[in-house]
Amino acid sequence: MIPLNFKKIDAFTDGSSSGNPAGYVFLEESQILSDSEMQKMGTELKGFVNEVGFVTPYADGFKLKYYSSECEVAFCGHATIAIMYDLLASNPSLHGQRVINLYINAGKLSAFNHLDTLNAVYIMAPEPQYLETSVTAASISDALGINISALDNRYPIQAINGGLKTLIVPVKTLANCLSIWPDESSLKQYCLVNDIDIILIFTEETYDEHAHFRTRVFAPKFGYLEDPATGSGNSAFGYYLYALGQHRDDLIIEQSANKTNANIVKLKTYEDEKMTRMLFGGCATTRIDGKYHLHR
Known part of the structure; x- marks a missing residue:
């Protein structure tokens, strides 16, 4: 059994509405899961969360992968909101960072920290x-x-x-x-x-x-x-x-x-070097914080 840091976080809610449930696994640099193990966890959590996001420190930011009960998901917005809201709120070293780099299968995105003014994190959507x-x-x-x-x-x-x-x-x-x-x-x-x-x-x-x-x-x-x-x-x-x-x-x-x-x-536009990009934003509420024991 592998003990993993696990949270169940509802995205796009301050707790007053249902939100969208996401599983969140923070992997230390020494913790490596195979694609099949991440898929296994997504399948085991069917009906409890819609997707599971796996986060690893990477280069100058974080690498994210997402799995539903059925398959790997190219990009999961609500899991990204849940994860980044929690990281920014609970990690003192990130409190002052306004922009955090994210690496997903489709490439590099950005997260924008507005917790102090809007109680929200905004995520850059991939190019349309x-x-x-x-x-x-x-x-x-x-x-x-x-x-x-x-x-x-x-x-x-x-x-x-x-x-x-x-x-x-x-x-x-x-x-x-x-x-x-x-x-x-x-x-x-x-x-x-x-x-x-x-x-x-x-x-x-x-x-x-x-x-x-x-x-x-x-x-x-x-x-x-x-x-x-x-x-x-x-x-x-x-x-x-x-x-x-x-x-x-x-x-x-x-x-x-x-x-x-x-x-x-919430949606905002953002002008990058090439085009107008869409930012989506919101807050999140942590419901469970503990360990997930994955059988290997």
Whole structure:
């Protein structure tokens, strides 16, 4: 048995809403896990957390890998928020650092420390890829189990990779958004056939007057139906709005199937050397802090 430093942290919540549960394993430089061992842990924690993030000190920052119960995940926004919020809050040597380098499979990203002013950490999303898709309004409404009339044709259905291949689907009302409960196995097959990682539904109608949009995200490919608060999905949505000329800075997204008590994801833009990048941000709440004994 290998004892590992383990935390269960809910991202995008101060504790008042459900957040999105992530497992967090901090690996010392001497601790090396194989891909199969990390996958084993992701599988063992199915139903308890949506993904497990593994963090190792690396070069001038940290290296991160992510696993769901089904597979390795290219990028997991909520686990990154959970991990970096905890590292910045609990590690005195990081308190004064404004920018921390992160290394994921897709390359180098940055985390921005705003705990002292906004009680939030912001993560730079990967560069966007605007993808071709053959998805039609008829096929996606059928896959989601809603009437095609619920779709908001003022906005396009579009696929964007902002860390994960995200299909973005507009609906007219908050009631439409909250009524969607697709069959998990059928929707998983739809995602696999159409080369989609996750599906983000959005509407302009919100419950909180301070929020700008309500979103929900479905992720059956990764072993669960709904992701209650997402960084990568909402970043893709931010890039989507930016491409349409409708993004505003300090965008507030409420995300959840719970009408009155949604999780909050914040979006900002950031100008790097090449292009406008999306930053997603929020806080996190630690629920469990202890040891995980992985059988080798």
